[in-house]
Amino acid sequence: MSSQPDRHNGPAFLEKAPNTVAVIGAGMVGLSTAWFLQEAGVHVTVYERSRVGAGASWGNAGWLTPGLAAPLPEPAVLRYGLRAVLSARSPVYLPLRADRSLLRFLVSFVAHSTARQWRRAMAAYVPLNERSLEAFDVLAAGGVSATTTEAGTFLACYARERDRRGLLAELAQIRATGQDVRFHPVPGLRARVLEPVLTERVGAAIQIYGQRYLNPPRFVRSLAEAVRARGGRIVEGGDVTGLRPGPGGVGVVCRSGQEERHDAVVVATGALFGELATRLGVRQPVQAGRGYSFSVPAERMPGGPLYFPTQRVACTPLDDRLRVAGMMEFRRPADPLDPRRISAIVDAVRPFLRGVDLDDRRDEWVGSRPCTPDGLPLAGVTAAPRVFAAGGHGMWGVALGPVTGQLMAQTVLKGEAPPELAPFDPLR
Ligand SMILES: Cc1cc2nc3c(=O)[nH]c(=O)nc-3n(C[C@H](O)[C@H](O)[C@H](O)COP(=O)(O)OP(=O)(O)OC[C@H]3O[C@@H](n4cnc5c(N)ncnc54)[C@H](O)[C@@H]3O)c2cc1C
Incomplete structure (x- = not known):
């Protein structure tokens, strides 16, 4: 046997697969992991x-869009950098004075924003993207009642034809990396016929096919119900402050002081990953990329999501209201909602939408995307025995939550990650 410390805590499980597993975090990723562990009798x-x-x-746009799920650091994102600092109306917001951890994140993020790094990261996304919708079908077949909806139309909308060149090039790159994505440039007139909610200000669009969406609050609730219905325990108000790996299990310590032992633990705490990560050997920082959303009434609901890439705004029909979401604000997750960001989103989309009352807003919300500097999730084993990490999906944790849960369940049972998760090694 090697005397080197073992990065992979797998051998412990080859003898005895875990019977009881704690998942920390009841978001899309944690709940999906719990559900797929239950499939294996855990x-x-x-x-x-x-x-x-x-x-x-909760408040995200609900897009299940394997055709668009790509790593965030890319050369075009850098163009926002200066605007972000200079303009409060920019769709990307950076505080003028960044703290040390944000600076560290930004330096590394910029270093990863090259075409070569993007291609490599994209190649890692493809196997996950390809299985992402199928994983939702497995949940549905297994009793998760909230449904996913095929997007009747899915349009990325622009004021001018030349504005869409960037996304067309990116989609072609995504396809060149092996991702099956069908898309078509369409003139503004055609876009307005397809979606009468669009105004004459939409001068060009790209239609993307084969994508889906869901109602995020409903879906996450129904996933939690399914976990409970299968005998799982969800401890709301269970704020985990420490993990104590030891022989034969891991103690999960809550703020109340209570400690309970489990055979293994999966940390799926989203943008707060860093709080528990220090003793797990994970060096990648997870930075909150805060986004905002709200819902508004529409006289005529679009037949599918609308995307305004220049403004970085996503609109999704959720029952009788349109959810409008956007912004990338690098601030602390607990900072209060900044109403100026909501106004910036409203002003950005107002010229493009008709029959939508952007002033009758409900459910104004701010939440944090868990962003990593290389744009890759963290999913796999950690340096702490029997402790696993699942998160860091940035822009795409809803679409990729279930497939991640599926692969994490395998990882926990075997004690080592399947090949699809290799690029997402939390100890990279
Ligand atoms: C505006 C906006 C739009 C978006 N649109 C999309 C989209 O269209 N499609 C898509 O795929 N993704 C989208 N995303 C991204 C997506 O929402 C995230 O990637 C995803 O929700 C992350 O899921 P998660 O389970 O990792 O984290 P979270 O949903 O944040 O869940 C983590 C949970 O852990 C809990 N927690 C944290 N610390 C502890 C602790 N110590 N003890 C116990 N519990 C703890 C938190 O309370 C939280 O409930 C969007 C995000 C935003 C902000």
């Missing part, structure tokens, strides 16, 4: 510091 306890879906999994 008893799960989900600890959630607040309530089910309290994090980013």
